[in-house]
Amino acid sequence: MDGTTYLADYTPYPFNIDKVSLRFRLAPHATRVQAHIAMTPLSPGAALRLDGEQLRLISAAIDGVALTPSDYLITPSGMTVHPAALPEAPFTLETEVEIAPEGNTALEGLYMSNGMYCTQCEAEGFRKITYYPDRPDVMAPFRVRIEGDLPVLLSNGNPVASGPGWAEWDDPWPKPTYLFALVAGDLVAHSGSFTTASGREVALNIYVRPGDEDHCAFALGALQRSMKWDEEAYGREYDLDIFNIVAVDDFNMGAMENKGLNIFNSKLVLASPETATDTDYERIEAVIAHEYFHNWTGNRITCRDWFQLCLKEGLTVFRDQSFTADMRLGPVKRIEDVIALRARQFREDQGPLAHPPRPDHYREINNFYTATVYEKGAEVVGMLRTLVGDEGYRKALDLYFERHDGQACTIEDWIKVFEDSSGRDLGQFKRWYTDAGTPRLRVTDDYADDTYTLTFEQQTPPTPGQPHKTPRHMPIAVGLLSPNGNEVVPTTVLEMTEARQSFTFTGLSTRPVPSILRNFSAPAVLERATSAAEQAFLLAHDTDPFNRWEAARSLARQTLMDMTKGAPPAAEYLDAIGRLLADDTADPAFRALILRLPGEDEIAQALHASGTTPDPEAIHTARGALMTTLAQRHEVALSATYESMAVPGAYTPDAAPAGCRSLRLAALALLSQIDGARRAEALFASADNMTESLGALSNLITAGKAEGALAQFRSRWKDVRLVMDKWFLVQASLCPPQTAAERVTTLATDPAFEWKNPNRFRSLLGGFSANHAGFHRADGAGYRFYADWLIRLDPLNPQTAARMSTAFETWPRYDKTRQALVRTELERIAATDGLSRDLSEMTARLLG
Numbered sequence: 001m002d003g004t005t006y007l008a009d010y011t012p013y014p015f016n017i018d019k020v021s022l023r024f025r026l027a028p029h030a031t032r033v034q035a036h037i038a039m040t041p042l043s044p045g046a047a048l049r050l051d052g053e054q055l056r057l058i059s060a061a062i063d064g065v066a067l068t069p070s071d072y073l074i075t076p077s078g079m080t081v082h083p084a085a086l087p088e089a090p091f092t093l094e095t096e097v098e099i100a101p102e103g104n105t106a107l108e109g110l111y112m113s114n115g116m117y118c119t120q121c122e123a124e125g126f127r128k129i130t131y132y133p134d135r136p137d138v139m140a141p142f143r144v145r146i147e148g149d150l151p152v153l154l155s156n157g158n159p160v161a162s163g164p165g166w167a168e169w170d171d172p173w174p175k176p177t178y179l180f181a182l183v184a185g186d187l188v189a190h191s192g193s194f195t196t197a198s199g200r201e202v203a204l205n206i207y208v209r210p211g212d213e214d215h216c217a218f219a220l221g222a223l224q225r226s227m228k229w230d231e232e233a234y235g236r237e238y239d240l241d242i243f244n245i246v247a248v249d250d251f252n253m254g255a256m257e258n259k260g261l262n263i264f265n266s267k268l269v270l271a272s273p274e275t276a277t278d279t280d281y282e283r284i285e286a287v288i289a290h291e292y293f294h295n296w297t298g299n300r301i302t303c304r305d306w307f308q309l310c311l312k313e314g315l316t317v318f319r320d321q322s323f324t325a326d327m328r329l330g331p332v333k334r335i336e337d338v339i340a341l342r343a344r345q346f347r348e349d350q351g352p353l354a355h356p357p358r359p360d361h362y363r364e365i366n367n368f369y370t371a372t373v374y375e376k377g378a379e380v381v382g383m384l385r386t387l388v389g390d391e392g393y394r395k396a397l398d399l400y401f402e403r404h405d406g407q408a409c410t411i412e413d414w415i416k417v418f419e420d421s422s423g424r425d426l427g428q429f430k431r432w433y434t435d436a437g438t439p440r441l442r443v444t445d446d447y448a449d450d451t452y453t454l455t456f457e458q459q460t461p462p463t464p465g466q467p468h469k470t471p472r473h474m475p476i477a478v479g480l481l482s483p484n485g486n487e488v489v490p491t492t493v494l495e496m497t498e499a500r501q502s503f504t505f506t507g508l509s510t511r512p513v514p515s516i517l518r519n520f521s522a523p524a525v526l527e528r529a530t531s532a533a534e535q536a537f538l539l540a541h542d543t544d545p546f547n548r549w550e551a552a553r554s555l556a557r558q559t560l561m562d563m564t565k566g567a568p569p570a571a572e573y574l575d576a577i578g579r580l581l582a583d584d585t586a587d588p589a590f591r592a593l594i595l596r597l598p599g600e601d602e603i604a605q606a607l608h609a610s611g612t613t614p615d616p617e618a619i620h621t622a623r624g625a626l627m628t629t630l631a632q633r634h635e636v637a638l639s640a641t642y643e644s645m646a647v648p649g650a651y652t653p654d655a656a657p658a659g660c661r662s663l664r665l666a667a668l669a670l671l672s673q674i675d676g677a678r679r680a681e682a683l684f685a686s687a688d689n690m691t692e693s694l695g696a697l698s699n700l701i702t703a704g705k706a707e708g709a710l711a712q713f714r715s716r717w718k719d720v721r722l723v724m725d726k727w728f729l730v731q732a733s734l735c736p737p738q739t740a741a742e743r744v745t746t747l748a749t750d751p752a753f754e755w756k757n758p759n760r761f762r763s764l765l766g767g768f769s770a771n772h773a774g775f776h777r778a779d780g781a782g783y784r785f786y787a788d789w790l791i792r793l794d795p796l797n798p799q800t801a802a803r804m805s806t807a808f809e810t811w812p813r814y815d816k817t818r819q820a821l822v823r824t825e826l827e828r829i830a831a832t833d834g835l836s837r838d839l840s841e842m843t844a845r846l847l848g
């Protein structure tokens with residue numbers, strides 16, 4: 001494919017960058033950037049190739065002598081200085097360019113958001129700032145001078161000097177350009193401090209727009225907790241005198257780990273009980289931690305090239321998941337992570353966008369910031385830890401930091417530290433990084449003469465470009481229970497390396513009940529013929545909390561799949577929910593997870609995997625019917641749960657009260673099916689926090705009784721951007737599917753639909769694509785609406801348009817009529833004049 005980059009083509013950069021000095025003279029339409037780049041040639045005779053896009057070159061010189069136009073070549077993608085114009089000894093390249101941040105709607109490079117300058121350079125945004133080798137393996141110390149008529153002027157590293165209208169920053173740690181950041185604006189700081197284990201005093205600041213400063217306390221506390229945790233769990237200390245976070249309203253991603261100057265989407269910083277839900281709080285804490293943890297896993301040790309993105313992302317997601325598990329309830333966090341993994345990554349693996357955690361080619365790297373690179377990348381790190389044990393893992397990580405600090409590394413380097421520290425051969429394990437697809441694990445068992453045998457067969461379905469796969473090295477955690485519910489074999493990790501492999505357990509006087517893939521020890525789909533009675537037994541007796549939940553989930557999923565084909569709800573499932581409601585010993589957050597039914601997309605995924613074409617309307621109907629049946633059957637217990645889980649006193653976002661609210665709202669969702677949404681109306685009127693207010697509103701929307709509440713919610717929150725995002729999101733995702741396309745079409749004409757803001761765009765469009773039966777409506781109106789908006793957004797913000805096109809990735813699951821309707825829309829997008837590289841790569845891959 002034209003313009004494709006291949007992993008196999010990697011070559012080191014032929015110059016070393018010794019030091020970079022940048023001077024910015026800020027102006028919305030004509031910012032001047034002067035660069036002094038001290039470099040040493042490493043390969044005599046090599047041309048000097050610099051990336052640069054949308055730059056107006058003002059001047060260029062080497063060691064103070066101006067270059068003439070015959071010394072270099074400028075193209076739309078960069079600048080090449082001819083070897084003849086280059087000294088053989090170290091030299092300094094001086095350039096000056098002009099850029100226009102005000103007109104930068106792609107939000108990559110230097111751009112403006114509400115009068116504030118900010119940057120986003122990962123992956124390849126720095127080339128829109130100045131001419132430079134914009135690749136992660138070129139690392140250098142940066143000094144930055146900012147001149148601009150704004151009160152706050154920030155960059156990476158430590159502040160070294162400032163005066164009215166200017167400031168200078170120095171970052172002593174060599175870094176690649178994707179970690180460069182600059183912020184200038186009328187901002188206020190919420191400040192604090194942290195003392196590291198070795199006694200370094202670090203100033204902490206969270207910069208926000210005036211008026212938002214009293215919504216930062218939770219984020220600051222999360223940062224302090226993260227800094228302490230990384231010292232305790234990984235022995236990693238912070239390494240500068242200052243750590244700044246800036247909240248920005250217009251941001252394509254969640255947040256960015258620029259060295260010493262993290263830039264965050266404001267929705268992942270700002271929180272108050274009235275405006276943020278429990279889920280928002282948990283997410284803020286996790287993302288603050290994630291970006292902070294990157295200081296070691298990403299910044300100090302970075303990626304050699306973008307194919308290695310999961311080296312920093314998989315590891316850092318694994319670290320933030322462990323952090324949240326320690327701050328909150330470990331088993332609940334694990335279940336939530338697996339729900340998200342299946343919803344996003346398994347779905348990706350099942351469709352035309354499937355790719356390995358480490359891909360080997362791309363056209364636009366922005367399109368590979370995916371669930372596979374992040375969430376599956378984290379699962380692979382978790383399997384490594386399972387294989388070498390907790391102590392072995394810490395030993396390997398210590399070696400990783402010791403051996404590779406200051407380097408740009410590869411997945412091979414990463415695996416090598418585990419091999420060297422454990423003495424194990426992980427050659428086969430590496431396939432988890434290089435092969436796409438979710439393995440399917442078929443299990444059969446046998447019992448004779450006090451011996452129990454488990455036989456596993458693994459097989460990974462074909463994925464684009466990888467028709468055949470060889471077996472993977474898979475850790476399978478197993479426990480065995482006796483028929484009376486006692487555990488007779490505690491958790492044991494079996495290591496599967498063959499396509500088909502048996503494991504035996506001896507000395508068992510009765511046939512045991514197996515609990516397989518405990519704590520979800522490998523990201524695989526378990527295929528085992530089990531009865532509903534056995535699932536109910538595991539839900540009641542398994543000592544592994546994950547597999548207890550998994551048993552309930554499998555029961556619910558199977559019941560819903562059967563109901564789409566006309567079967568009645570399984571009695572075992574209905575009874576099991578009754579026992580769970582009566583079980584006060586189980587944690588409320590855990591009970592809430594069991595009470596919530598699988599989403600419609602998960603049911604569609606399961607039907608497709610079992611060889612049935614999913615019918616979105618039938619799934620929606622079945623799910624509603626099961627909720628009604630559960631509510632009728634357990635009305636008394638649900639009502640008691642709803643009452644008893646009310647949290648008295650002032651709101652706090654801590655795990656315990658959040659778990660009670662979660663269970664309370666799960667009960668409310670069922671009760672609203674049969675009480676005319678009476679309780680939801682009362683809760684909406686009385687709620688003093690966003691969690692319950694939004695939970696009540698959601699039920700009113702599902703019940704079709706929300707018009708008054710929506711108007712009231714809107715008039716109360718019309719000036720609070722992050723809450724108005726929720727107003728769009730809940731309507732788009734939960735309104736009745738039959739008329740959802742009309743509903744979102746109307747919402748898109750609402751004056752508050754500021755579609756150029758990525759958060760607002762994602763609220764409406766992302767919310768709508770989550771309305772499974774609405775998006776997949778048989779007449780194709782949903783697909784048409786969605787495609788129209790991707791086409792409209794693409795010229796302004798190709799990155800967000802391309803990412804949101806993944807809503808179409810499930811099209812091969814559905815019937816021929818829907819497939820044809822999606823194909824028509826994808827072909828219409830592909831045929832659009834001037835389509836971005838981002839979106840054209842995505843439509844080509846989606847069309848296969």
Ligand SMILES: [Zn+2]
Pocket residue numbers: 290294312313316
């Ligand atoms: Zn990250």
